[in-house]
Each structure stands twice: as structure tokens, then as C-alpha cells.
Amino acid sequence: MIIQVKAVGLDNMRKFTNPETYRKAARRSLQRAGTAAMAEAPRAIKAVYNIRLSATEIKARLRTRVETATSLRLSAKAERGVSxxxxxxxxxxxxxxxxxxxxxxxxxxxxxxxxxxxxxxxxxxxxxxxxxxxxxxxxxxxxxYGAGLGQLIRKRTVADRIQRRVDEVLCKELERNWIYYHARKSAA
Incomplete structure (x- = not known):
């Protein structure tokens, strides 16, 4: 599942910042948003499905990766179904x-x-x-087997809940990281 980032102010930040600062801040923010997606995925899956796996077991079967400056991929490590x-x-x-x-x-x-x-x-x-x-x-x-975790996170109800959480976290993180990198550059 690819999570497209819809962060408010992302374009404005790109205009008023040098490319290197923007790239670092965006990447760090997306990594934090990926962590939030990993934390939200078990809650979203358990809200819809009657699954007995613990949150730790679900997180162990998922991974996140920053694709581009505006997208994040959440995927299952193996597509085999859940017993x-x-x-x-x-x-x-x-x-x-x-x-x-x-x-x-x-x-x-x-x-x-x-x-x-x-x-x-x-x-x-x-x-x-x-x-x-x-x-x-x-x-x-x-x-x-039942459905695999990769299939479960692609369902609309689960994916929408994960997307909302990523959007919440990303707006805060972008602002925080932009200030951090901007202050570091100013101090140097």
C-alpha cells in the first residue's frame, strides 16, 4: 500500500527552503510518519477484523519505506495468509x-x-x-489460510484510518523538522 502524502504547506516549504534542507526535513518527517503508520496498522486491523495476533506480531510482519519526497510505502513482508x-x-x-x-x-x-x-x-x-x-x-x-496482512491493510476502512494518522503526524513533523534544519543552518 502506497500512502500518498497530503501535507499542508509542503509546496510552500519547498519554495522558501534550499533543496538540501527540504530533502532532509521531508525524509525525516516521512520516517516518523512511517513509524506512526506502523503503530496505527494493528489498531486499524483489529478494529475491523477478528484477528488474534498481538500488535507486536502484526508490526513484525509489516515494513515501511520512504519512496519519494511525497510518498511512503507500507507493505507486508510476506504475502502468505494468516492461519x-x-x-x-x-x-x-x-x-x-x-x-x-x-x-x-x-x-x-x-x-x-x-x-x-x-x-x-x-x-x-x-x-x-x-x-x-x-x-x-x-x-x-x-x-x-485467512487473508494476509498485506491484503488487510489494503482494505479501504483500514487504509483510510492509517492515512488519516499519517496526515496528522506528518503536518506536525514537517514543521518541527523544518524549524530544526533551518535553525541548524542559521547557527552554522
Missing amino acids: LTKYYGARRNKVGFSFRIKKGAPLSYLKGENKRRPFLGKMSSGYEGIFVRTSKARLPIKTF
Whole structure:
């Protein structure tokens, strides 16, 4: 997800400042705004989705990068989906598993086919997930995932909330950093 910066006064700052000071202040401000985006992303995701990951786990799977002087990229490190066991309400029943992805949404059901019921398993890597055998043999098995964090942050409700937070922080940071670099240049 690319966050386009809509900071008030960005063009005015560019006109009245030498390019080097502007570049330093804008880059530092965007880095601070990226930190704010990383802090807001878990809150925005948890407000909409019924996910059981902690804020630290979500932040560990995301990263920010300054693209240009007016854009910031927030992306997921891996696009693999989140395990269905990481959603609140994921429980085993007689037929298979039931879980709730979005808050307030009805339960979704995962049932097996041809008398092959889904089962909860833990891989040697520590990954805990829901699996179904694809044949009578022990292997291969099929793994079920929910949406990945990259998909979740691109949803309009989550993205808008992150964008609002970045805009709030960026206006304050631009002014603060411009004063900082301008005072440093004047003192030298």
C-alpha cells in the first residue's frame, strides 16, 4: 500500500527552503510518519477484523519505506495468509471448524470432503494451522489460510484510518523538522 502524502504547506516549504534542507526535513518527517503508520496498522486491523495476533506480531510482519519526497510505502513482508487459528472464535465442531473473520459477521464453516475432516496440526517449524488430507494417504495435506496482512491493510476502512494518522503526524513533523534544519543552518 502506497500512502500518498497530503501535507499542508509542503509546496510552500519547498519554495522558501534550499533543496538540501527540504530533502532532509521531508525524509525525516516521512520516517516518523512511517513509524506512526506502523503503530496505527494493528489498531486499524483489529478494529475491523477478528484477528488474534498481538500488535507486536502484526508490526513484525509489516515494513515501511520512504519512496519519494511525497510518498511512503507500507507493505507486508510476506504475502502468505494468516492461519485460521489466529482468528477469535475459531473452534472445532462435529463437522469441521467454525471461525469469524470480520467483527459482526456470521460464522464461516470449514468442512471436509469425502469423509476427510479438517484437523488442527502443528508443523515442526512451530506453525499451527488447519489442514485437510487430499487423499487416503498420510501426505499430501492442504493448508487453509485467512487473508494476509498485506491484503488487510489494503482494505479501504483500514487504509483510510492509517492515512488519516499519517496526515496528522506528518503536518506536525514537517514543521518541527523544518524549524530544526533551518535553525541548524542559521547557527552554522
